[in-house]
Amino acid sequence: MCYWVPQIANQDMGAAFLTPDLAHTCRLPPDAASAASNDTRSxxxxxxxxxxxxxxxxxxxxxxxxxxxxxxxxxxxxxLVCGRSYLRAAFKSVYYLGGFFGAMLNGWLSDRFGRKTMLAVGSVIFTIMSNILPWLPSINIMLFFRFVMGMMQPTSIHAGYILAMEVNEPKYRTAVGVLIFLPYALTVIVLGGYGYLLRDWRWLSVTTSLPCLLFLPMLLVLDESPRWLIVRGRHDDALRVLQKAARWNKAQLPPEEELRALMDHIRKEALAATKKSDASTSGLVRSLKNIMEDVIVLVRTRRMRSITLSFYALFFVLGMVYYGLSFGADKLGVDPFVYMAVSGVMEVPSGTLTIPLAEKMGRRASSTLFLVVTAGPLLVLGFIPTALEWLVVTLAMLGRLAITVAFQIVYLYASEIFPTEVRVRGLGTCTMMATVGAMLAPFIWEILGSIKSWVPLFVFGVAAFVASVTTFWLPETRTAPMLDTVASLEASHSRVKEARAAPLDREMADKSIKETDAQQA
Structure with missing residues (x-):
């Protein structure tokens, strides 16, 4: 996975070098009297x-x-200029449109066919299409390829991520979960220098796609998740994988009879849960219906609706601003290669700053702070002349650093605040909202950037500031217990509200709230 993530980064962020906004002039034909009088129309x-x-x-x-x-x-x-300029934004956005549908189907596909299978399918299709795309003769066919590649991104990345988490010991999961995506940031840094050396889009695309082929042989030695095999009743295969892992790690497994008894118990629990959930993995149609039911559950009750809509707004803005800042070099008039490299540098410290800040300040305060910090430099950029390239890059990267930190904190925040029974569906639909924001970002640059280069930045800054306000409707989760059901969330909110509204002095009200939290713990 640490090798495959950089290949995704090349296609994700490399589009900034493939369809830039270039200065152009009309090539006058023989019958031309002159160029049109208006500079833009000329x-x-x-x-x-x-x-x-x-x-x-x-x-x-x-x-x-x-x-x-x-x-x-x-x-x-x-x-791709004048009447066809929208295709530049479409080339970037269609990738995220594919990712939107890929994220929607990924859970069902991985649960039905297995983590390794979907990692292999997604990787093979992505590799083949990424190597064919540079030689396609039509922009419309390219858009179709980009859409399918976008669908394969969550199919391979999410399946691989789940596989890595399911085969790791709990004490290693945090480190593995972070390190898997660290190569993404490093690749973005390298991509800036690589794009500087290869200025031709076709050779840049080919040379960044060919390394994907080196990942495919690794799939032959990769084993399926033993957890998934057990849940699906394939106990012999699961036992083989566990015995292989024990040999590699020089560990001692329990007796085979004990392992099989444990597998049977897990399988029975999985069958009972499947029956109780009305066979949620029985087919694609049922899976799509479950998605609609999941969204309804997230907005059915008052408190749950407030939390869900707040996070939808946050994730939408986070996706829009994050990718908006990633694709803005050509409109800002700065060196695109320096801009890309520095963007990658901003990814690295954000991963290290997140944990101590979230622990010290809390989830709500830290996410609010970094959304405001994001908004500040973006709003100021409208008053900075583009001739001061170093200052433009500095302020844009400050916004990039802040939005990256905010993204990671809000993701952690959402994973803690959604109750267990709706946690996966809550995070899944939030991710879809972030993808919608990412799809809109290139069009915001294309449409509003034609007015003034700072107008999209102003929109991003205002959006980040408004998003910071939505955190006021969210409770702090730093020391709070993680709730298991929507009913417990509603009951907890009601008890806290009644305690604050009671005719007691402030000290008694705070004591009542602490007692409520202790009971939940």
Whole structure:
């Protein structure tokens, strides 16, 4: 997984080098009298002399592109300017649209067919398509490939992540969970320098896709999750995997009879849970129906609805701002290669700052703080001249660092605040909202960035500030027990509310709240 994550990063963030916003001018045909008078329109139209001697404005069909930064891009090769400029944003967004549907189906696919199977399927399809994409003759076919590759990203990454978590001891899970995605940040750093060396989009795409082939042989020696095998009743296969792991780790397993008895017990519990949940894995149609039922559960009661909608707003803004800042170099007028490399650098400290800050300040205060810190520099950037490139990059990266820290804290916050019975569905639908925000980010740059380069940043800054306000409706979870049911969440909120509204002095009210928390613990 630590090898596969960088390949995902190349396709995820590398799109910034493939479809940049390039300076361009209309290439005048022989019948052109002159370029259109308006500077903006001169890029997209020209004045042509008609047969009767008059002039008329006609749309431009060919352009000359600025090749001082990139020698060849998808933008210049397929003329994605003027009336086709929306395809630049579509090239980035369609990847996240595929990820939206991939995230929706990933849980059902992994539970039905296995973690290793879906990791293999996703990796193989992603590898094949990423190596074919640079040679496609049509931008429309490219968009289809990007959509399918986007679907394969959560299919492979999430299945692999679950597999890694399920085969690790509890004491190693935190370290493994963090280290798996650390190569993502390192790859973004390297991608900045790599893009500087290879200015042609096709060679950049090919050379970053070929390493995917090296990952495929690893799938042949990878074992399926023994937990999944046990739940599915494949006890012989699970026993084989456990015995292999014991040999590698020089560990002693319990007697085979004891292991089989434990497997039978787990299998019976899984069958009982499946029957109780009305066979939630019986088919794709039922799985989609369960998704709708899951969303209804998250908004059915008053307190649960307040928490769910607050997190939906937070994740939507986090996805929009995070990816908006990732793709903004061409509109900000800064060196795109430096911008990409520094963006990766900002990913590294955010992973180390998150835990101590969340522990010291609490989840609500720290997430609010970093959303406000995100908003500050983005709002100020509108008043900074682009000639001060170092200051533009510094403020943009400060916002990038803050939104990355906020993203990690809010994800932790959500995992603690959603009750156990809706935790997975709560986080899953929140992730889908973040994907929607990521899909919108390139269009915000494309549409609003054509007005002024600082307008999208202003929108991102305002959105981050508004998101910080939504945390006021969320309870602190730093020292609170994790609740198991929606009913216990509602009951807890009612008791706390009654304690604060009671005609007691402040000291008695605080004592009542502490007693309620102690009872929950």
């Amino acid at each position: 890029q997209c139209s020209y004045n042509a002399t008609t047969t009767n001697g008059s002039t008329e404005e006609r749309p431009c069909l060919q352009w000359d592109f600025d090749d001082s930064t990139f020698t060849n891009t998808i933008t210049s090769e397929f003329s």
